[in-house]
Amino acid sequence: MAIGDKSGLSPGGATRDAFGKALETLGERFPEVVVVDGDVGNSTRTEAFAKAFPDRAFNVGIAEANMVSIAGGLASCGKTPVVASFAAFLLCNAYDQIRMSVTFPAQNVKLVGSHSGISIGEDGPSQMGIEDVALACSLPGMTVIVPCDEISTAKATEEILQREGPVYLRLGRPAVPRIYEDDSEFVIGRANQLRDGDDLTIIANGLMVAVALDAAAELSEQGISARVLDMHTVKPIDEPAVAAAARETQAIVVAEEHSANGGLGSAVAIAVSRTTPVPIAYVNTGDCYAESGDPDGLLEKYGLTSGRIVEAARSVKAN
Amino acid sequence: MSLENQRPTIEELEDKARVLRRHIIEMTTEAGSGHPTSSLSATEVVTAIYFGGFLNYNSAEPDWAERDRFIMSKGHAVPALYAAMAEAGYFPVEDLSTLRKLGSPLEGHPNVRRLAGIEASTGSLGQGLSIGLGQALGCRIDGHDSRVFVVMGDGEMGEGQVWEAIATAHKYQVGSLTAIVDQNGYQQTGATSDVLDLTPFAPKIESFGWHVQTINGNNMSEVVAALETAVGITDRPTAIVAETQKGFGILPVLEEAGDMNFHGQALSAEVAEKALAHLG
Numbered sequence: 001m002a003i004g005d006k007s008g009l010s011p012g013g014a015t016r017d018a019f020g021k022a023l024e025t026l027g028e029r030f031p032e033v034v035v036v037d038g039d040v041g042n043s044t045r046t047e048a049f050a051k052a053f054p055d056r057a058f059n060v061g062i063a064e065a066n067m068v069s070i071a072g073g074l075a076s077c078g079k080t081p082v083v084a085s086f087a088a089f090l091l092c093n094a095y096d097q098i099r100m101s102v103t104f105p106a107q108n109v110k111l112v113g114s115h116s117g118i119s120i121g122e123d124g125p126s127q128m129g130i131e132d133v134a135l136a137c138s139l140p141g142m143t144v145i146v147p148c149d150e151i152s153t154a155k156a157t158e159e160i161l162q163r164e165g166p167v168y169l170r171l172g173r174p175a176v177p178r179i180y181e182d183d184s185e186f187v188i189g190r191a192n193q194l195r196d197g198d199d200l201t202i203i204a205n206g207l208m209v210a211v212a213l214d215a216a217a218e219l220s221e222q223g224i225s226a227r228v229l230d231m232h233t234v235k236p237i238d239e240p241a242v243a244a245a246a247r248e249t250q251a252i253v254v255a256e257e258h259s260a261n262g263g264l265g266s267a268v269a270i271a272v273s274r275t276t277p278v279p280i281a282y283v284n285t286g287d288c289y290a291e292s293g294d295p296d297g298l299l300e301k302y303g304l305t306s307g308r309i310v311e312a313a314r315s316v317k318a319n
Numbered sequence: 320m321s322l323e324n325q326r327p328t329i330e331e332l333e334d335k336a337r338v339l340r341r342h343i344i345e346m347t348t349e350a351g352s353g354h355p356t357s358s359l360s361a362t363e364v365v366t367a368i369y370f371g372g373f374l375n376y377n378s379a380e381p382d383w384a385e386r387d388r389f390i391m392s393k394g395h396a397v398p399a400l401y402a403a404m405a406e407a408g409y410f411p412v413e414d415l416s417t418l419r420k421l422g423s424p425l426e427g428h429p430n431v432r433r434l435a436g437i438e439a440s441t442g443s444l445g446q447g448l449s450i451g452l453g454q455a456l457g458c459r460i461d462g463h464d465s466r467v468f469v470v471m472g473d474g475e476m477g478e479g480q481v482w483e484a485i486a487t488a489h490k491y492q493v494g495s496l497t498a499i500v501d502q503n504g505y506q507q508t509g510a511t512s513d514v515l516d517l518t519p520f521a522p523k524i525e526s527f528g529w530h531v532q533t534i535n536g537n538n539m540s541e542v543v544a545a546l547e548t549a550v551g552i553t554d555r556p557t558a559i560v561a562e563t564q565k566g567f568g569i570l571p572v573l574e575e576a577g578d579m580n581f582h583g584q585a586l587s588a589e590v591a592e593k594a595l596a597h598l599g
Contacts, residue, residue, distance in 0.1 A: 034460070058491070061483075061490075065449070065483060069453065076454055077458055079457050101440075
């Protein structure tokens with residue numbers, strides 16, 4: 001059974017594809033946008049923009065540190081640089097450049113990390129960004145967005161180009177189910193409630209939103225009513241939505257395709273403990289590196305399934 | 320604006336360098352910390368760029384889009400930059416005495432968010448040339464012929480990112496970018512030749528397709544001549560390897576104090592007094 005089947009979602013494309021298409025389309029409307037690429041434009045999908053606007057695209061080679069600092073310089077001249085690479089290489093390789101050339105001087109740079117999480121599959125752990133959200137959230141002034149489908153990714157792309165300041169947009173490699181309609185609302189920092197429920201709330205982002213909806217469908221069959229929130233913005237997190245979920249459902253499960261520390265789980269835990277302390281359970285890749293393999297097999301082996309969310313939901317309700 | 324016509328004489332620039340040196344010593348000794356000797360080695364270069372008619376700026380309008388840019392990539396030498404900026408009218412000279420103090424925009428390393436006229440926040444070495452390259456590319460897109468000057472340290476050349484930027488500036492034939500390597504021969508723990516010897520710089524940088532000059536960077540005539548040559552080249556990036564001495568201008572005083580490196584420490588009030596007397 002594929003992700004989204006249990007909840008009746010229709011298949012969709014990859015968020016990186018939606019980003020690439022949106023960026024190319026928006027290039028005309030946003031003349032200050034420039035792309036800085038570390039020679040992975042055909043993977044991150046900035047390639048289409050580079051073809052349409054060759055004078056506004058720079059492929060600086062396999063040199064992420066230089067790539068990010070160049071973007072900082074371009075931003076200081078009023079440009080809106082979009083810097084895209086694999087999530088792991090962008091955040092881990094160029095972390096200090098993001099700190100010194102982007103967030104510390106508060107430059108208007110849009111960082112886009114594709115190939116996040118373990119669902120990239122066969123290429124293995126060296127290519128899997130599982131620490132990127134934690135690293136991005138640690139930087140003062142950074143906005144961190146993890147969209148779950150093509151439509152919200154296209155909307156997020158448009159939103160970040162209009163938002164002043166540093167942003168990290170996290171994208172995935174595989175096709176993911178369609179969650180939204182063309183006219184659905186996407187506002188940075190505001191969670192979308194996809195399903196209402198009284199017994200607990202599943203807070204998810206990225207690929208795990210569809211998995212969470214599957215879990216909610218399963219729980220419903222077991223007589224448990226689960227609310228599902230798409231927390232696409234990890235920072236600044238929608239604290240009122242988290243607080244309302246805690247208050248109204250009294251239990252929370254956080255599901256994300258990221259390591260156990262510093263990602264959405266941590267952000268939700270802080271918001272819950274600050275507002276309405278309730279039990280929380282966590283579904284993530286744990287405190288380990290994964291391995292090569294097919295994406296579905298990896299998601300199963302490393303616990304990113306609707307079954308695991310159901311288990312977590314039952315355990316957190318039992319507390 | 321034709322800057323060349325306003326170029327002061329070498330003697331006038333040497334006088335200005337002496338003023339900057341006095342500021343550097345006074346502000347760091349007042350602060351009780353900082354990197355005066357790293358600033359003193361770069362003083363001729365900073366003086367010539369700001370006051371020799373090479374940098375097109377307007378201190379009354381620091382964000383003027385068509386300005387030239389100056390980046391102190393070796394951010395610890397920022398006292399030399401603050402001294403020049405004060406003399407150039409970005410802020411009152413009296414403010415130099417607030418260096419490194421709580422609430423002052425004159426932080427220990429340059430911070431663009433605190434002080435208008437600072438073009439890059441530096442202090443984590445190796446990033447200034449990439450930032451300057453990004454600025455040169457941005458100005459090129461906008462059709463401005465702004466020049467970007469980046470001053471780096473010879474120890475800083477150990478950062479791999481510097482060489483990434485050197486390669487990329489060649490790829491995009493960024494003729495408006497000028498890098499100056501302040502080769503003062505010392506870094507934090509000792510002589511650069513002992514720590515990580517990357518000399519000679521000129522053939523290495525040249526091999527990336529840059530135009531390179533090697534000069535005595537504490538000789539004002541040579542600095543001005545090299546900058547004149549550099550700004551005249553617009554079809555490829557240019558570098559000036561400025562062979563300097565750390566603490567130049569007060570070397571006998573440092574010798575007497577028994578430390579020719581003096582990295583990362585302010586002169587005591589007593590040594591500073593001697594240094595100022597020596598400068599005259």
